[in-house]
Amino acid sequence: xxxxxxxxxxxxxxxAGIVAGCGGSGxxxxxxxxxxxxxxxxxxxxTGLSAAGGQMTVEGIKLANKLYPEVLGKKVQxxxxxxxxxxxxxxxxxxRLIERDxxxxxxxxxxxxxxxxxxxxxxxxRVPAVGCSPTNPLVTLxxxxxxxxxxxxxxxxxxxxxxAYNDLNARTAAIIRNVSQDYSVGLCKYFEDAFKKLTxxxxxxxxxxxxxxGTQDFTAQLxxxxxxxxxxxxxxxxxxxxxxxxxxxxxxxxxxxxxxGDTLEAPEFIQVGGQAVEGVVFSTHYSxxxxxxxxxxxxxxxxxxxxxxxxxxxxxxxxxxxxxxxDAIKRAGSIDSEKIRDALxxxxxxxxxxxxxxxxxxxxxxxSAVILVVKNGEFKYLTTVNP
Amino acid sequence: MTLTEFLQHMANGVSLGSLYALIAIGYTxxxxxxxxxxxxxxxxxxxxxxxxxxxxxIFSLPWWVSFILAVVITAFIGALIERAGYRPLRNSPRIxxxxxxxxxxxxxxxxxxxxxxGRPKAFYRPPVFAQxxxxxxxxxxxxxxxxxxxxxxxxxxxxxxxxxxxxxxxxRACSRDFETARLMAINVDRIVSVTFVVGSALxxxxxIMWSLKFPQIHPLMGIFPGLKCFIAAVLxxxxxxxxxxxxxxxxxxxxxMLVAFFPALxxxxxxxxxxxxxxxxxxxxxxxxxxxxxxxx
Numbered sequence: 001x002x003x004x005x006x007x008x009x010x011x012x013x014x015x016a017g018i019v020a021g022c023g024g025s026g027x028x029x030x031x032x033x034x035x036x037x038x039x040x041x042x043x044x045x046x047t048g049l050s051a052a053g054g055q056m057t058v059e060g061i062k063l064a065n066k067l068y069p070e071v072l073g074k075k076v077q078x079x080x081x082x083x084x085x086x087x088x089x090x091x092x093x094x095x096r097l098i099e100r101d102x103x104x105x106x107x108x109x110x111x112x113x114x115x116x117x118x119x120x121x122x123x124x125x126r127v128p129a130v131g132c133s134p135t136n137p138l139v140t141l142x143x144x145x146x147x148x149x150x151x152x153x154x155x156x157x158x159x160x161x162x163x164a165y166n167d168l169n170a171r172t173a174a175i176i177r178n179v180s181q182d183y184s185v186g187l188c189k190y191f192e193d194a195f196k197k198l199t200x201x202x203x204x205x206x207x208x209x210x211x212x213x214g215t216q217d218f219t220a221q222l223x224x225x226x227x228x229x230x231x232x233x234x235x236x237x238x239x240x241x242x243x244x245x246x247x248x249x250x251x252x253x254x255x256x257x258x259x260x261g262d263t264l265e266a267p268e269f270i271q272v273g274g275q276a277v278e279g280v281v282f283s284t285h286y287s288x289x290x291x292x293x294x295x296x297x298x299x300x301x302x303x304x305x306x307x308x309x310x311x312x313x314x315x316x317x318x319x320x321x322x323x324x325x326x327d328a329i330k331r332a333g334s335i336d337s338e339k340i341r342d343a344l345x346x347x348x349x350x351x352x353x354x355x356x357x358x359x360x361x362x363x364x365x366x367x368s369a370v371i372l373v374v375k376n377g378e379f380k381y382l383t384t385v386n387p
Numbered sequence: 388m389t390l391t392e393f394l395q396h397m398a399n400g401v402s403l404g405s406l407y408a409l410i411a412i413g414y415t416x417x418x419x420x421x422x423x424x425x426x427x428x429x430x431x432x433x434x435x436x437x438x439x440x441x442x443x444x445i446f447s448l449p450w451w452v453s454f455i456l457a458v459v460i461t462a463f464i465g466a467l468i469e470r471a472g473y474r475p476l477r478n479s480p481r482i483x484x485x486x487x488x489x490x491x492x493x494x495x496x497x498x499x500x501x502x503x504x505g506r507p508k509a510f511y512r513p514p515v516f517a518q519x520x521x522x523x524x525x526x527x528x529x530x531x532x533x534x535x536x537x538x539x540x541x542x543x544x545x546x547x548x549x550x551x552x553x554x555x556x557x558x559r560a561c562s563r564d565f566e567t568a569r570l571m572a573i574n575v576d577r578i579v580s581v582t583f584v585v586g587s588a589l590x591x592x593x594x595i596m597w598s599l600k601f602p603q604i605h606p607l608m609g610i611f612p613g614l615k616c617f618i619a620a621v622l623x624x625x626x627x628x629x630x631x632x633x634x635x636x637x638x639x640x641x642x643x644m645l646v647a648f649f650p651a652l653x654x655x656x657x658x659x660x661x662x663x664x665x666x667x668x669x670x671x672x673x674x675x676x677x678x679x680x681x682x683x684x
Contacts, residue, residue: 046505047500047505047606047607048505048607049605051504051505051506051507051605052506052507055505055506179654207650208650209646209650209653210653211653211654211656212654212656212657214610214611216601216611217399217403217601217643219399219402219403219643220396220399220400220642220643220644220645220646220647220653221646221650221653223392223395223396223399223647224392224646224647224650226395227388227389227392240507240603240605243603244602244603247602251519251526251528252395252526253519253521253526268506268507268508268509268603271508271509272507272509272602272603274509
């Protein structure tokens with residue numbers, strides 16, 4: 001008898017764990033089929049390796065929803081699904097948003113691979129999606145239903161290559177990339193192309209080393225890089241992984257400056273990296289120290305009031321993605337997905353928190369990048385680079 | 388490749404391998420006695436890291452108190468898991484226990500996500516463990532020395548426990564046959580509990596050492612080390628404690644050397660570990676030290 005009770009308790013605990021683990025959008029059934037609600041889906045990595053990025057983005061989306069809760073006289077309801085930083089889960093999440101939650105438009109996701117995994121699904125279902133920070137060009141390429149409010153990696157790679165060449169006087173570079181991420185692989189390629197053009201030296205990339213999601217030990221890669229003596233090391237990837245990578249590099253005695261991309265902007269990067277990540281330079285989408293529009297100021301004020309901490313680029317992009325969809329619904333005068341898509345494609349000179357957003361023929365926003373540096377345990381604004 | 392570079396790679400390999408070895412001994416010990424692949428081992432490892440993290444971060448305990456506490460609490464949780472998840476299935480087919488182990492693994496991971504949140508946390512590394520010194524141009528972390536030391540000491544203790552004590556004798560008897568052991572007046576349930584307590588304590592030490600070396604913890608951190616140490620255990624001969632240590636070192640050094648000698652293949656490092664697993668299972672399923680069946684725990 002006792003045994004059975006224990007077993008039963010274990011099973012109940014198991015289910016409780018699973019249910020709680022998948023939670024987050026339990027409100028869907030309560031308001032199902034309510035006509036006066038505009039249903040907008042969000043799929044972001046709330047858990048897993050990219051959790052910080054997804055959670056920061058969702059903070060921005062929720063803030064925008066709080067400030068602008070209505071469109072066309074209807075209430076906007078968010079359906080937030082965790083894609084667990086996993087490509088297969090990302091596809092499932094979007095299918096669930098479309099088929100179960102019947103959303104009219106989708107926001108997401110942090111991570112180019114996660115967005116690309118959902119691309120076919122939104123295209124087939126003809127539901128428009130607006131990415132907040134997936135920067136790989138392939139996310140929107142040949143997909144009329146995918147848009148994004150951020151710049152793309154050919155630009156970001158060039159920005160960092162120019163910074164390495166002009167500001168750091170680097171003539172050789174090593175690349176350490178995460179081959180599980182389309183983001184990391186793509187950005188490294190554009191950095192390499194731009195750096196080769198700048199130096200005019202086809203051998204300026206002295207080493208390219210790879211790792212995968214889940215890798216914690218980078219010592220072998222770093223020791224190999226160390227022997228090649230590059231002027232600078234370019235390592236875009238997850239904030240936590242890159243923080244560990246740089247920490248191990250410093251312990252092995254590598255003195256070179258490290259450069260990265262927008263995904264390094266997370267408090268965890270500094271918490272995990274500590275002293276080792278001082279001086280790391282990376283490009284991102286936005287800095288509170290360089291407000292570009294009236295909306296930027298409004299966003300910083302509202303964000304600080306709501307969350308009592310410094311805003312970041314991902315929250316700002318989430319905020320903008322929501323507003324861009326709302327603007328499109330307003331112009332379309334309808335909550336029909338096709339009409340929203342057509343209106344989105346015509347988005348022009350929209351004033352968002354991260355800058356002026358105009359979608360080009362691919363659905364990409366052509367925006368400037370800011371360069372940040374880690375100084376005294378904080379992200380400090382260095383400069384803005386225009387396309 | 389210069390000699391210094393090779394030695395640096397060697398140091399890196401020994402450092403990583405000793406961690407694999409440390410976690411693999413707990414894995415292999417539980418298997419040796421219960422013939423159960425404890426899939427929850429990696430998650431128990433994660434729990435230990437979080438207990439130590441909260442001990443230092445929230446209760447402001449000195450790091451060593453926090454570490455000891457983490458080992459004790461994790462050992463207790465291990466016993467609890469055995470009581471709730473495995474004991475009721477003692478007389479069921481082995482596959483049921485295996486499925487129960489997978490369930491417990493998912494339970495711990497999801498519980499971790501709910502309780503601790505999905506975002507990674509920075510693990511405090513006491514200054515004693517943060518030092519690095521140079522030996523002829525080779526950078527050696529103090530952890531590279533401490534971890535193998537801990538592994539060897541624990542290996543010795545475990546071998547003593549299994550081979551020289553009465554409990555160890557009972558453990559070895561249970562590993563052969565529960566029924567016969569019972570007839571010999573061995574309290575099988577108690578012995579299995581002890582096995583889990585020791586196994587979980589070993590996982591806890593592994594989790595703390597891992598977090599000291601890679602000071603980033605998150606609820607899913609145990610999955611990959613768990614898989615790697617499973618490979619290490621199979622490589623050394625699953626069920627054989629000395630074999631697990633040897634397997635751990637070999638796996639760590641091979642992984643590092645793959646990157647060292649074939650930098651272009653660095654992205655296939657994890658795949659390489661699994662290729663080793665497949666090759667071992669195909670050509671030498673008993674592992675390196677697996678021949679002497681009588682040696683099994």
